Structure formats: structure tokens, C-alpha cells
Amino acid sequence: MDAVRPGAQAEPEPRSWTLRTRQLIDRLLPMDHLLPDRQPYYVGSWVYVFGVITIAALVWVIVSGVVLAFMGPQWWHISNVGRFFNGLHFWSVQMFFIFMVLHLWGQYFAAGWRDGRVATWMIGVVIFGVSILTAFTGYLSQQNFDSQFIAINAKDAMNGAGIGAFFNVLNFGQMYGLHVMLLPIGVTFLVAAHIVLVRMRGVVKPIGAEGCVRS
């Protein structure tokens, strides 16, 4: 064991990207912020539950969607079990949107963007938009009358805005691929970022609370 000579300089910190990344994560989001076991006493409102329920509904959307994707787009039309899983997917999506909108309105009237939480709000709005697009491609992927009629009419909106040149709602393969892969990954990633930001900052104080700074 080497003895440290008196007066010798301390060894410089290693320039490890891995170490620095870990230290950054430790600083920004320590575990007791990611999974806190204590909250301010005012976090007892039902409004705080809407966000958690939205995440729970998203989990069920993904679970039922994985089963449907695994069995293929035709399965639920010819199998009672498949029809049941499609029903679970359908109603989970409905609940996901209901509670997401309640969460959005709740955060609006709580002015949840205060004290440095603007990015959290903005990502939430992007999640809302991407979720609508994901659900839209889901309706187009159903392979039934609804998807036919929605596609035939939606093409006019997409083409009128120039989007139809690269987002062809009449192309089942493109819509299905977007619905089962790219868009769900986008929603999941954005939701994760949203949650990380919420946990990094903690819940906002009530409006008018002492020390509250307008964002």
C-alpha cells in the first residue's frame, strides 16, 4: 500500500465518461427523488391521481397492443379471444385519453408550469399530440369499415396540408408500422421524459405559496 507523501497533490479525477454520466444522473435525479416516500402535505388532491391513472391506462394499452401485434392484424376479426383483446385495447385507449385530458386541465388550473416546470408542460402537450396521431393510425389499422371511411376522408385533410405526400393514410402497411412501432416508442419515450422532469423538480407549490416564482 502506497503512503501519500506529505505535500503531494491529490490524484486528478479520472476522465471517465461512464463515471461522469453516473455522477450527472446522481445529481439530477437521485433515487430518493425518483421514488420519494414523502411528499408535501398538500399533495392529497384527486388531481394528482389523474397523471398516475393515465400511466396505468398506457400500460394496459401497451400490454393489449403487444398481444394484438404479436398475433397479427387479422386475428381479432376471426377470434373471440382476439376480439376481447381488441376490446381491452380500445377501452384502455379511451381511458388513457379521458384521464390525460383531465390531467391536462388539472395542471392548467394548477398552473403546473410554475417554478421552472415549463419544459414539463411542453412535453406533456407534445405527448397529447403524438398520442392523438398514434390513436389515429390505430383507427386506420383496424381493417374494418371504420378504417376504410376514416382513411378515405382523412386523405383530403392530409393531402390538403401537403402531409399526404409522405403520410399516406390509404397505405395500410405504413399506418400499421407507425401504429405498432414508431409512434408507441415515441409516446413511451416522451412519457418517460415527462415523468423524469416531474420527479427532478418535484410537485409545484400551490398558487400564491410563499417563495413561489413566476416561470
Place this chain on the structure above:
Amino acid sequence: MKHRAVTTQQDYYRGIRMVPYDLVKELAIALGVIGVLGLVLAAVFSSPDEAPVTIASWSQTDPVDFVTTATGELAGTTKSAGYGQPYNDTAGADQAWGPISPQAWFGTSIPVDSAKDFVIEPLRRAAFGNAGLTAAVNTWETASADQQGSWTDAYTKALADAKVGSGNTVSVVDGDYGPLPVMMSSLLGMGQSGALDGLLQISGRFYQTDYTPALLFIGDGGYLDGLAANWNLHGDQWGMMNETGQYPGQTWLWLYTMWYQVFPFNSDSGFLGLNAGNADLGVIILMSLLTVGLALVPLIPVLRDVPRWVPIHRLIWRDYYAPKKAMP
């Protein structure tokens, strides 16, 4: 510097009473409750699944509409025939708002020739070994545009009083229709047998997932549209957020759908160049602006202040705003 975030949250909550809160338990309960609700709703109400319209079901159920649509494709009078971009370059068909016309900017990226793709090519394939049909298609293709127009005009008028005979055939009064009766009779037979469903999907590749030609053809007819009207799916029936049956549909599209019901997007004269003719473009622009506005609410005066003025936050944080009890 060490543990900056810890310090920040500790500072932020300094002086505020912290109480136990079990986030994981809350999430687990939410997963259970939503799961049970979803399972019950799926078991009781299932989900909508009306069978799609096929070329076969269309031509069997409404053969006159089918033949009228196919004749319209040859005449160039259907919606897809004169659609504009991205299917074809029909002059003046693209939506525009002043100089803003993204529909035209990207060109013909999905080329569709309605007459050739929906009628002539399928007939050519079916004419193999059929001398009569081959001759009819040849006659059509070698005729002048004026002659073709004369035949389609006369045949379209006659179809208005067409009769559906035995075997689900379509007959019209005698007239000078050129090769159209032979061509349309064959196309109707192909449609009713289901062969045209496949022929419209032929792309030169074995696998196929793009239904653009078949959906455009079906959309040009009146059959699917009539079924949709019965389900309240039309644009003027808030169709984009409805779906078949008594199901909630895409209710989150209510705002998008609403603009089509109100001025200037439901008006022919319109306002500032926005009208029913370019409503799709106008509504997409408006909704894009509103979405950006929603994201920027924290930065927009008045909108960001409304929560302070409206006392809903006093309901959200009822405990915080409750009168403090006097110290004993």
C-alpha cells in the same frame, strides 16, 4: 455543488410539512383499477368491427352505382380522376390559401391514373383469351377523346334509368355507347366475382399492403358514402370523431371536427380566403397554431394568468388554503 438537485428540492420545500406518500402503491392500485375496468368494458361492450366494403360487396349490392362510378373514371369526372396532388396534376385542383399550397409543393408522389388503373388495366388482364373484350378495349383506346367523351356522356345519362336484371346485371336503353356496354359488363362481372378486389392490388410484387387504388375507387362511388351516412360518419355529422355503432369514437378530435361545422370553413364565400373549398388546409393550419399555443401557454400573458384568477386551484389544494387553526 455536490447533489445540486437534492439541495434544490430541499430548498424548494423548506418549511413545508412533508408526509408519507407511497407512489408505487398508488401506481399499483391504478393499474389494478384500470385493468379491471378495461376487462369489464371489453367483456360487456367489446369493440366496433363492421365488415369493410369490398369491390365485390359494392358491385353486388349496388351494381348501378358501381358501373356509374367506373364510367366516371373513364370520363375523368370522378373525385380521384380530377383530385390533384399527390395523385395527379389536375390544374386548379390543389387546395391553397393565397401563396400557401403545400398540396402542390410535393408534386405527384403517389401517381394514380383512375381510368387506366381502375378500369382499363384490370380489363386488359381479364381480356386474356376473350376476343370480344379485347376488341372492346382496343376500340376504346384507339378512339379519339371526343368520341370517348360522347360515349361516356351518353352512357352516364342512360345509367340514370338503368335496370338491374337477373344475375345482378345492369341494362340501359339502346344507344350509341361504343364498346362501353361490353367493357362495363365485364368489369361488373369481375367485381361481383371478387376478381377486381385482387386485380386492383396488383403491383408487380407478391406482397402488398398499400390499398390506395382500391380505396380511391371505392371512395369515388356512392355506396360506401351511403353506408357512412347511416352511421352518422359524414363531415357535417361530426364524422371524424364518430365511429360505427354506439361507441365513443375519437372524441379527442372534437375541436378539429368542430371547425368544419362553423364559419368560414363551412361557407362557400368564406373570410380572408378561407372557405369550404380549402377547409382542410385552413383547419390543419389553425389546429397547428392552437397546438403550438397550448404548448406555449406558460409564456402567454392572460392565458397563463387565468389559473390565478379562477379559484379552481383552491379546490385542488383545499387543505393548503383552508383557514389555519388558532394555536392553543
